[in-house]
Amino acid sequence: MSEMLTPLRERCTRLSSFPYLLAAGLLAISMSAASWAQQDDEGEPEAAAADQAEQTDAEPSEEAEAVGQDAAALREELEARERELRNAQRELSALRARLPAEEGGELDLDGALRSASVTLGAIRSTRAELMRAGGRDAALEESIDELIAELEREQRLVARAQDANLYRVQRGDTLAAIAGRFYGNRQRWEEIHEANRHVLPNPDLVWPGLTLVIPR
Template structure:
């Protein structure tokens, strides 16, 4: 039994040793498996990168093909341009030959012009001499002109003074003329105002009556005042005299526009007595009243000094 136990222990130890080796091998395998998995992951990433690179290469290929097509097109265009340039070159060659011929002709012309310039230089020298002589003569003329200018300036100053005096006199005369024209215009307007249209004036019957009505009222008021006690008779008599005169002058304008005879009423006269005197009957007084309503308030009361127009 001890021998078997010893063998069993030996086997157990051997098994434990093998187990330890197996464990070590398992750990190694697990490590290798992890490494393999890591490598597999790296391979996946590399494959993805390769796919991206392939895609980019395909795009670059397409771009390259497009660029190649464009290059071919550009090459064709350049070939056309080269052909055009060849044509232009030929044309330029022709133009160059023409220009060379023109240059030759121009050189010949320059030679001719050089001869002309030499001739002109000689003429210039002669003209320079004449110019210097002219300058000397001009200097003398300028001196004479300066003296004449000084004399002329003195005369101009004198004339300006005379002109200023004349202008002042003209202004005075113009002012007097304007005053005379203004006064004449006023007098002409006043004269036209008292002349009928047939005599060149602007007087009409209505204006004439209105002009006569004012002194008639003044005369009437003064006559009424004379009949009051305590009146200043001397002043009223002067007023009556002036009003009668103004009224007579105004009524004469009415007579000139409407026709009729002027008559100044005396003390104690009435329209009936005036009608009887001029028309032969006193009942004709309404005719006088109608023609003089602008100066009469009441046909039954006619104040002495009143001027009537008898139609």
């Protein structure tokens, strides 16, 4: 995930310089318009005086129309680039929040624990919604799968911060069975439960697909 930070940073840098380039373009167009106006003012006084009334009501010249169109196009482009820059900055901030400090992020152990707990709550609420829908809803099932994958990523960060192992629960597993597999002692299941209280309040309610942190 950390390799995604570099292209995002470069993207933000490029986008942040774009408004200055557009501003320079708008300034150049404005100066050109002023120069045309000055050239018109320096024309023959007699002709200017004779045509003044007509010019007041006349349609804008083709040059002025072109300048206005170019300026409007540049403003639209500037607004689009600014929106893109804001989106890129939000993506970068979100990515940093999910990475540990050693990989250029801002996530600490407490943050990883909270994030995993929130994701578990989302899994539960989505499953409850699926049950209300009769147990068959492709969109909800897809959302649950995505949330379970997200929980695994967050538990991986927790395990990394604690120098622990990971285990994905299989059908029929219990904490005692998992403890026996990792420690050779089924009585050490409480250690596993303690390390996963943020996603497993009840030690008897393990479910297939749940990713557990296994202390060494």
